[in-house]
Amino acid sequence: MHRFIIWKAFKCIRAFLVLATVGHWIILLRVLLAFSVTKVNGSCGFMVVDHTVMTAIFIYTMGYDILALALTIIGLRNTPSSSAMWKILHKQGITYVLITCLANIVPSVVASLNLNPIMNVIFAIPASAIRSGSATIASGRIVVTFLDLQSSASTEETNSRDVPLATMLTLPTGAGIGGLVLAITIDKFAGSDIHIDLYEAHDAITTAGAGISLSPRTAEVMVELGLNEKIPHPSSNDGLRGLTVRKSNAPKGGFDVFKAFRSGSSMHRKDFVDILKQSIPSSCTVHFNKRLTKYEKQSPGSLTLYFADDSTSTADVLVGADGIHSSVRKTLFEAIGPDTIDSSKIRHYSDPSWTGTLVYRSIFSAEKLSELDPSNVALKDFIIFCGKGKHIVSYPVSQGTQINIAAYVSDEQKAGTPFEGPWVSDVSLEEVEEAYQDFEPDAKRLLNCFEKPSRWALHVVNDLPLFTWDRVALIGDAAHAMTPYCGAGAGQAIEDAFVLGRLLAHPLTTLDNVLVALKAYQDVRLPFTQFVARESKRTGKMYDFRAPGYYDGTDRGNEREEMEILKEKIITQWDWVSKGEGGPVAEWEKAERQLQEGSRNGGYENGTSVH
Numbered sequence: 001m002h003r004f005i006i007w008k009a010f011k012c013i014r015a016f017l018v019l020a021t022v023g024h025w026i027i028l029l030r031v032l033l034a035f036s037v038t039k040v041n042g043s044c045g046f047m048v049v050d051h052t053v054m055t056a057i058f059i060y061t062m063g064y065d066i067l068a069l070a071l072t073i074i075g076l077r078n079t080p081s082s083s084a085m086w087k088i089l090h091k092q093g094i095t096y097v098l099i100t101c102l103a104n105i106v107p108s109v110v111a112s113l114n115l116n117p118i119m120n121v122i123f124a125i126p127a128s129a130i131r132s133g134s135a136t137i138a139s140g141r142i143v144v145t146f147l148d149l150q151s152s153a154s155t156e157e158t159n160s161r162d163v164p165l166a167t168m169l170t171l172p173t174g175a176g177i178g179g180l181v182l183a184i185t186i187d188k189f190a191g192s193d194i195h196i197d198l199y200e201a202h203d204a205i206t207t208a209g210a211g212i213s214l215s216p217r218t219a220e221v222m223v224e225l226g227l228n229e230k231i232p233h234p235s236s237n238d239g240l241r242g243l244t245v246r247k248s249n250a251p252k253g254g255f256d257v258f259k260a261f262r263s264g265s266s267m268h269r270k271d272f273v274d275i276l277k278q279s280i281p282s283s284c285t286v287h288f289n290k291r292l293t294k295y296e297k298q299s300p301g302s303l304t305l306y307f308a309d310d311s312t313s314t315a316d317v318l319v320g321a322d323g324i325h326s327s328v329r330k331t332l333f334e335a336i337g338p339d340t341i342d343s344s345k346i347r348h349y350s351d352p353s354w355t356g357t358l359v360y361r362s363i364f365s366a367e368k369l370s371e372l373d374p375s376n377v378a379l380k381d382f383i384i385f386c387g388k389g390k391h392i393v394s395y396p397v398s399q400g401t402q403i404n405i406a407a408y409v410s411d412e413q414k415a416g417t418p419f420e421g422p423w424v425s426d427v428s429l430e431e432v433e434e435a436y437q438d439f440e441p442d443a444k445r446l447l448n449c450f451e452k453p454s455r456w457a458l459h460v461v462n463d464l465p466l467f468t469w470d471r472v473a474l475i476g477d478a479a480h481a482m483t484p485y486c487g488a489g490a491g492q493a494i495e496d497a498f499v500l501g502r503l504l505a506h507p508l509t510t511l512d513n514v515l516v517a518l519k520a521y522q523d524v525r526l527p528f529t530q531f532v533a534r535e536s537k538r539t540g541k542m543y544d545f546r547a548p549g550y551y552d553g554t555d556r557g558n559e560r561e562e563m564e565i566l567k568e569k570i571i572t573q574w575d576w577v578s579k580g581e582g583g584p585v586a587e588w589e590k591a592e593r594q595l596q597e598g599s600r601n602g603g604y605e606n607g608t609s610v611h
Contacts, residue, residue, distance in 0.1 A: 185501025213487030249387030
């Protein structure tokens with residue numbers, strides 16, 4: 001009698017387990033199908049092991065299920081003998097229970113312990129599949145100057161609508177200012193379990209130029225990222241008391257047009273990049289000597305990337321942070337159809353444009369200038385020496401121990417024409433001094449201190465009609481390289497990276513609606529960056545006394561009055577630095593609202609609303 005009860009109880013348990021098994025493995029089949037289309041590469045080789053293990057467990061346990069059903073239907077109509085029953089219980093029941101524990105209970109326990117990210121990803125899949133009905137694993141390869149969001153399958157084959165993009169993200173970006181800030185932002189707001197690879201075109205993380213201006217808007221981003229305390233702020237040691245604009249095209253001596261408080265601070269660009277390098281998250285791996293040449297779209301949600309060393313990679317989303325010479329921008333506009341962009345304007349958008357301006361740059365010890373001219377105005381203040389068609393910008397960096405100089409010579413007739421020769425070249429000190437023969441003595445003595453002067457042909461990116469197309473986005477100089485007269489280029493790249501990073505890290509952003517996030521980024525950042533670029537260009541003309549309707553360097557007997565009008569206009573040119581559109585955090589909040597609205601309404605397709 002007891003054998004009959006045990007056997008009946010076992011059959012009931014088996015029936016329940018079979019039903020549970022069928023439900024469980026239907027869900028697991030969905031995961032296996034998703035893995036079957038995964039693009040596996042070196043950064044996620046663990047997926048191959050996980051796929052094999054799950055397949056083996058699937059076949060093994062289903063084999064026992066089929067055997068148990070067959071034995072029950074064919075030959076076990078009566079209660080078996082004790083030895084036969086215990087043999088079946090041992091072979092079918094105990095083994096099945098053990099396998100079920102391995103496939104379900106152990107993964108859940110391991111996942112709950114929150115062990116290292118790789119173990120978490122490998123072992124949590126069966127349990128998470130049971131809980132949510134879907135599972136997605138991050139995979140991908142980082143590419144120089146791009147964001148690569150690769151999921152385990154295309155959006156058509158995974159239920160990624162319920163999975164935050166951040167949970168399946170591997171980040172590739174260039175290791176310039178914009179790319180570094182993008183990586184830091186996503187890591188901070190999406191979690192440190194996201195693996196990030198930084199691909200840099202050069203053999204080290206370097207930066208062009210010497211000084212960088214940090215406006216209150218930039219400081220706002222630094223506060224949000226927890227980096228503000230690492231940034232040196234103006235003090236008596238720095239000596240940056242404010243901004244002084246002088247009329248300097250006067251060989252016997254110039255005079256101050258005005259002095260004004262200048263919000264923000266300045267520092268050596270290398271020092272700023274070093275701060276960002278120190279803040280690279282532990283989940284990052286930096287790869288050097290990787291330069292993108294182009295990308296190709298292979299299928300919806302799939303991009304193939306080609307590098308100068310003949311290597312390739314794949315990506316779901318690309319963020320081009322590859323500077324003014326951006327290969328991403330060039331490929332993006334070449335790939336857009338004529339129905340969207342006038343084909344005659346492709347070169348206008350993809351190629352940088354020369355402004356007709358040459359910039360002579362140098363950085364040298366403040367002690368050198370002090371020994372030559374102890375009372376030189378450039379030792380303490382941010383100075384702009386202005387003249388007809390040219391001006392010099394000077395300010396202390398590195399806590400006042402060095403002086404950064406950029407001397408501009410402009411020819412409006414050459415704006416938009418091709419520049420012949422290398423964009424950056426070393427020049428003689430005589431060439432620099434010759435350009436400013438009509439300037440005041442303070443300015444000339446400043447130029448006498450130049451060490452290893454270089455000449456830069458100042459190029460910009462023409463106003464673009466869009467920053468994103470399909471799953472490709474542009475940030476920083478790749479999107480809006482601008483003139484430096486407001487010292488805003490690096491700051492705008494930082495704001496781009498912050499807003500886009502917050503959007504990509506947002507729990508609402510999935511591979512299914514990532515276009516909504518990219519469109520929100522574009523709608524917030526494109527108008528403002530192009531506004532700043534226009535204001536910067538207008539400010540430069542004022543410094544060169546060639547802004548239409550304002551003082552042009554000619555004394556008509558009312559020079560002081562005209563200077564006063566120019567002064568008021570220059571001051572208002574800097575209003576956006578402290579006010580703008582409310583700052584980058586306000587821009588991010590605006591973009592978040594658009595993301596929320598777009599996610600509810602069905603998103604966008606290549607910048608066009610889709611409902």
